[in-house]
Amino acid sequence: MTLSADQLTLRCDCCSIPTSQRHRTAAGQKACSTCVEAMPSCDGCDLPTASALPSDDHGDVCVTCANSIGLYPCVDCPTLIADGDTCNVHSAPQPASFVCDDCRSRRTGETAFHATNDRELCGVCVEAYHLCDNCSLFDEYNTAAENSDITQAFCYPCGRDHGYYECRSCERLINHGDYCVTHIDNAAYDSIHSYDFKPEPIFHGIGPRYLGMELEINVPRGELASCVDGAIGALGELGYLKEDGSIARGFELVTHPMSYRWALDSFPWQLLADLQAKGCTGDGIGLHVHISRAAFADSFHIYRWMKFIYRNASDVQRLARRHSSYAAFNDRERVLVKETCKGERIPPRSLAINTQPEDTLELRVFASSLYAGEVQAALAFADASVSYTRDLTISDLAQRGAWNWDSFTRWLLTRPKYSPLTRELESLACAC
Known part of the structure; x- marks a missing residue:
């Protein structure tokens, strides 16, 4: 049969051959x-x-x-199975990879899964896990207890119930000290000082306006020794590491006093990227900046600076990426700034500005970060806010709106040295 011109325009979507019927x-x-x-x-x-x-x-x-x-292919064969017949450790993309009964039997020699504290494992996956001697459930990590006469292996919940806690470097459970026997002799840990360690300051750059940074850092399991070595090697005499109760595993990186310009030019900024590459984060913890009291002209300058910070709490917190009870803003403190500056009262240290240190004022508002731009913006804000409030007059405050955040940001645009701060403010404006 001869196909018409219209019929010849029909083509099979599979073989692309002209056809009269599809x-x-x-x-x-x-x-x-x-x-x-x-x-x-x-x-x-x-x-x-x-x-x-x-x-x-x-x-x-x-x-x-x-x-x-609601059927998905078995990981070992084309058979489709329903949600539920799954080893929930098998690979990642959703939906989870499923194993049919026949393949599960071939893989494991059995049809039952093995229980952990929070999941079910097939016989293949369970080989990488460890059986708790206390509850007979499997645990993902090797948690044999050390630093004691007991050689029992625990899962984490049972270990905690028996008074054990985690080695600060790895997943081993211990019942005394900070490190398991594998890591206790590592000299790098001597570089993590106690929380109250306070050496004689070494000043860097030209003062008297000096900034001291306290950067809290979370370190992933098994990476503490490497991160400590890297941080100490990069810091040299510029800083040191301390313990901090708000960090589950990690350290607080503390610098000696630096001028703002010196910090931008000479702090080892690559260290932050290196720590981030090892899995470190600043999630849920803080960055504090100490400002030398000598940077302020007098108590009235301190008053103007503190008042500026408290009056612009929402903008400061947005820049800081943090709302925290450890860096609290409240109306009472704003009202009582004058009494604080006169030394008539000592507010709690957990406020946005901690006035308790003898030689510094501590700006506690910032979220921790391992992005150099965000940390540089924090230092820039500390320095710029002190500079901005230094020479403000009553006329500036009453008639020209100098307390306002917009006035401060306009002032910043005429000071290129604070470009890390203006870049961060522009970035936050684009994100809103």
Whole structure:
């Protein structure tokens, strides 16, 4: 038969050959009779399909029907199975990778999964886990207790119940000291000083306006020794490491006093990227900046600076990326700034500005970060806010709105040295 011109315009979506008649497939294609005859039919929708996969209870079904029923392929064979028949450790993308009963039996020699504290494991995955001698559940980490006469291996919940805690470098459970026997002799840990360690300051740059940074850093399991070595090597005489109660595993990086310009030019900024590459974060912890009291002209300058910070709490917190009870703003403190500056009262140290140190004022508002730009912006704000409030007059405050954040940001635009701060403010403006 000779095909008309209109008929010749019809082509099979599968083989691209002109055809006078096309049939719809399960995938939504239109195929010629030859292609359709070679396709199996889906037991779910009765349409021809290029890929009908076997399932345990629904016959051979197309992908569309499998998705609508909630079936997913076994990780070892094409069989489709329902949600629930799964080892929830097997690989990552959602939905989780499933194992059919037959393949599970072949892989493990058994059909039962093994229980942990929070998941079920097939026999293959459980080989990488450890059995708790106390509750007989499996645990992901090797938590054999050390630093004691007991050689029992615990899961973490049982270890905690028995008075054990984690080595600061690895996942080992110990019942005294800070490190397990594997790590206790590592000299790097001597570089993490106690929280009250306070050496004689070494000043860097030209004063009297000096900044001291306290950067809290979370370190992932097993990386503490490497991160300590890297931080101490990069800091040299510029700083040291301390313990801090708010850090579960890690340290507080503390610098000696630096001028703002010196910090931008000479702090080892690559260290932050190196720590981040090892999995360190600043999540949930803080960055504090100490400002030398000698940087202020007098108590009235301190008053103007503190008043500026408290009056612009929402903008400061937005810049700082943090709202925390450890760096609190409240109306009472703003009202009592004058009494604080006169030395008539000593506020709690957990406020936005800690006035308790003898030689510094501590600006506690910032979230920790391992991004150099965010840390530089914090230092820039500390320095710029002191400079900005130094020579403000009553006329500036009463008639020209100098207390206002907009006035401060306009002032910044005329000071290129504070470009890390202006860049951060521009970035935050774009993000809102």
